[in-house]
Amino acid sequence: MRKVKHKVLIFSIFYSFINLHYAQVGIGTNNPQGALHVDGAKDNATSGTPTPTQVSNDVIISKTTGFIGVGVLNPQVKLDMRSAGAENSLGLGTTNMSASDAAAGAVRYDVVNTPVGAKIEVSDGSVWNKAYIAPQKAVVVVRKVSSQSIPASTATTIINWNEVRDMSNSFTPSTGEFVAPRDGTYTFLLTFNLNGAVINDGSRVESQFYNPATNTVLASVYKTFGQSMTGTADDANSTRSTQAGGSSTVTLTLTAGTRVSVRLFHNLTSSAISLRVTSNSSDPANPDDGFNNLTIIEH
Numbered sequence: 001m002r003k004v005k006h007k008v009l010i011f012s013i014f015y016s017f018i019n020l021h022y023a024q025v026g027i028g029t030n031n032p033q034g035a036l037h038v039d040g041a042k043d044n045a046t047s048g049t050p051t052p053t054q055v056s057n058d059v060i061i062s063k064t065t066g067f068i069g070v071g072v073l074n075p076q077v078k079l080d081m082r083s084a085g086a087e088n089s090l091g092l093g094t095t096n097m098s099a100s101d102a103a104a105g106a107v108r109y110d111v112v113n114t115p116v117g118a119k120i121e122v123s124d125g126s127v128w129n130k131a132y133i134a135p136q137k138a139v140v141v142v143r144k145v146s147s148q149s150i151p152a153s154t155a156t157t158i159i160n161w162n163e164v165r166d167m168s169n170s171f172t173p174s175t176g177e178f179v180a181p182r183d184g185t186y187t188f189l190l191t192f193n194l195n196g197a198v199i200n201d202g203s204r205v206e207s208q209f210y211n212p213a214t215n216t217v218l219a220s221v222y223k224t225f226g227q228s229m230t231g232t233a234d235d236a237n238s239t240r241s242t243q244a245g246g247s248s249t250v251t252l253t254l255t256a257g258t259r260v261s262v263r264l265f266h267n268l269t270s271s272a273i274s275l276r277v278t279s280n281s282s283d284p285a286n287p288d289d290g291f292n293n294l295t296i297i298e299h
Contacts, residue, residue, distance in 0.1 A: 024036075024037065024063060025037070026038075026039070027039070028040065028041075028042040028044075029042065029044045029058075030046055031044055031045065031046055031047055031048070031050075033049070033050065033055075033060055033073055034060040034061050034062050034063050034069075035061045035062065035063040035066070036059075036060070036061040037058060037059075037060050037061075038058060038059040038060075039054075039057070039058050040057040040058060040059070041054075041057040043057070044058070049073070050073070052073075052083070052084035053084055053085075055071060055072065055073045055083065055084070056071040056083045056084045056085035057071065057085070058071060058073075059071075060072070060073060060075070062074065062075055067079070067080060068080070069081075070083065071083025071084070071085055071088070092107060092108060092109040092120070093108070093109055094108055094109055094110055094111055094112065095108045099123040099124065099125065099126055099127050099128045100123075100125060100126060102123045103123065103125060104123055104124050104125035105122070105123065106122070106123040107120065107121070107122050107123075107131075108120075108121050108123075108128065109121075110128070119131070135181075135182065136167055136168050137167065137168070137297075137298040137299075138167060138168040138170050138178075138180070138181055138186065138296060138297070138298035139165060139166075139167040139168070139296070139297055139298070140163075140165065140166050140167070140168075140170065140171045140178060140294070140295065140296035140297075141163075141164040141165040141166075141293075141294075141295050142161035142162060142163050142164060142166075142171065142173060142293070142294050142295075143161065143162050143164060143290065143292060143293045143294075144158065144160075144161060144162065144275055144277050144291075144292035144293075145162045145277055145278060145281035146160050146162070146277060147274050147275065147277050148160065148274065148275050148277075149272045149273070149274045150194065150264050150266060150272060150273055150274070150275065151271075151272045152266060152267060152268070152269055152270055152271055152272060152273075153265070153266075153267050154265065155206075155208055155210070155263045155264070155265040156263055156264055156265070157175075157176050157210070157212075157261045157262070157263050158176050158192075158261075158262050158263070158264060158275075158292070158294075159174060159175055159176045160173065160174060160176075161173040161176055161294065162281065168181050168298075171296070175261070176261050176262060177212065177259055177260070177261050178259070178260045178261070178296055179257060179258070179259050179260075180254040180255065180256055180257060180258045180259075180260070180298075181256065181298075182256045183254070183255050183256050184253075184254065184298055184299065185251060185252070185253050185254075185298070185299040186251070186252050186253075186254055186260075186296060186297065186298050186299070187249065187250070187251045187252075187296070187297045187299065188209055188248075188249070188250050188251075188252065188260070188262070188294070188295075188296050189247070189248075189249045189293075189294070189295040189296075189297075190207050190247065190248045190249075190262055190293070190294050191245075191246075191247040191291065191292065191293045191294075192205070192207065192245055192246060192247075192248075192264060192275065192291070192292050193243060193244075193245035193275065193276040193291035193292060194243060194244045194245060194266070194268070194273045194274070194275060194276060195243070195273055195274050195275070195276050196241035196242060196243045197241060197242065197244075197268060197269050197273050198240065198241060198242065198269070199225055199242050199244060199268040199269060200225075200267065200268060200269060201225070202224070202225070203224070203225050203266070203267050203268045203269075204222050204223060204224045204225065204266065204267060204268075205222075205223045205225075205244055205246060205264065205265070205266045205268065206220055206221070206222050206223075206264070206265040206266070207220060207221045207223075207246075207248035207262065207263075207264060208220045208262070208263040208264070208265060209250055209252065209260055209261075209262060209263075210260065210261050210262070210263050211258060211259055211260060211261075212259055212261050213258075213259045218250075218252055218260065219250040219252060221248035221249075221250065223244075223246040223248075225242075225244060225268065243276065244266070244268055244273075245276075245291065251299075262294055275291075275292050276288055276291045276292070277291070277292060278290075
């Protein structure tokens, strides 16, 4: 009789071991979805698959791969944090370990090294290397499709541009003002064209690249006009309308936050002349399309 009891006890222990071996452990939930499932907010349903919002506060170890999901029901990598919640950042600390001791692939947040300040570093097994992310360089392309009058002998900022592209959100079309997003070198390319007028001999158009904050002309480009159709003997005393236009390219070294606007100055006539713009900006074949453009490129 005693011998039978021993057999029953051994079988019971073995059966319990088998159950534990294949068990899913739930903490805060009676409905675990992995080998280990911690329901942080205790908001999962008692049956069925929890919703992405419910899972977003859970930690799950996959019963098939052993991968860890933080807010993720089916982790696809060894540590998967791509949950439906918004708090998916990964916190890193610093370490005094050498790169070789930490081994290749280790990552740290270094707050000590100067002069560059705090940064992420990755070990290649020999040295800690700074993780560098290149910023989005400024690329601005704008054109004029609305009329603007340029008074004589008065430097006038070109405003109300039509924006084609602004990669760094650093240009304000309504004011025509560019703000350098960081210290660096920037190239400005301006093309301009004015409506026809009988222009003065020896007159000029000046493109100015101007800082409105300091009231300073950073660079300027002149285009001069010599003998024109103004009724002199060599043109049979006739007076004819002439279109003044040109292009200007300057490269400036700017500090972050420097403001630059483009201005035009002319003494072609004694009165204002309007920029030549299209009457139909949606038609690229319009003969007045594309004459006034500004491109800004950060190097």
